[in-house]
Amino acid sequence: MGLRARSLTCPPIVQSDCTVVCQDGICVEGVDGDGDGWIVAAGGCDDNDPDVFPGNPEICDGKDNDCNGKVDQLDVDVSIMCLPGGQNVLEMECYGVEGCRAAECVSGYYGDNCENEYSCNGIAASAPTVCSGNGACVDQNVCLCNSGWWGSECDQN
Numbered sequence: 260m261g262l263r264a265r266s267l268t269c270p271p272i273v274q275s276d277c278t279v280v281c282q283d284g285i286c287v288e289g290v291d292g293d294g295d296g297w298i299v300a301a302g303g304c305d306d307n308d309p310d311v312f313p314g315n316p317e318i319c320d321g322k323d324n325d326c327n328g329k330v331d332q333l334d335v336d337v338s339i340m341c342l343p344g345g346q347n348v349l350e351m352e353c354y355g356v357e358g359c360r361a362a363e364c365v366s367g368y369y370g371d372n373c374e375n376e377y378s379c380n381g382i383a384a385s386a387p388t389v390c391s392g393n394g395a396c397v398d399q400n401v402c403l404c405n406s407g408w409w410g411s412e413c414d415q416n
């Protein structure tokens with residue numbers, strides 16, 4: 260890995276678009292195309308993208324943010340990279356350029372962050388009276404009845 264650009268041991272930057280870095284005791288000049296403080300000669304692996312440079316935290320965005328050759332969940336565990344966005348989230352997943360989304364929600368909830376709640380026959384999934392209190396509201400207007408109960412509102416046995 261190269262050294263961080265604009266090291267204290269390097270001469271000052273001589274031009275606005277030129278970065279000077281020290282590498283193995285030798286000063287290297289180059290153009291920092293994307294303005295992230297890294298030039299390719301010092302280990303910057305993509306000089307057209309300011310979200311990609313050594314030491315940058317890996318995030319879920321379809322890019323190799325830290326220049327270690329591994330992208331997204333192939334580099335960092337999803338549980339670290341994709342923090343649950345809501346209390347109804349059971350499991351997050353990384354969808355590359357689309358970012359982090361909920362892969363599994365608590366029963367009764369849906370959406371990218373499980374922020375939406377299903378309702379069955381006008382009653383919220385979390386309400387104790389949903390599906391007549393004899394089942395779970397698992398999709399919009401879909402009651403999953405407990406054993407022994409049936410009907411669209413689980414009110415028959």
Ligand SMILES: [Ca+2]
Pocket residue numbers: 293295297303304305306307308309310311312
């Ligand atoms: Ca870059």
Ligand SMILES: [Ca+2]
Pocket residue numbers: 317318319320321322323324330331
């Ligand atoms: Ca990434």
Ligand SMILES: [Ca+2]
Pocket residue numbers: 317322323324325326327328329330331334
């Ligand atoms: Ca990486």
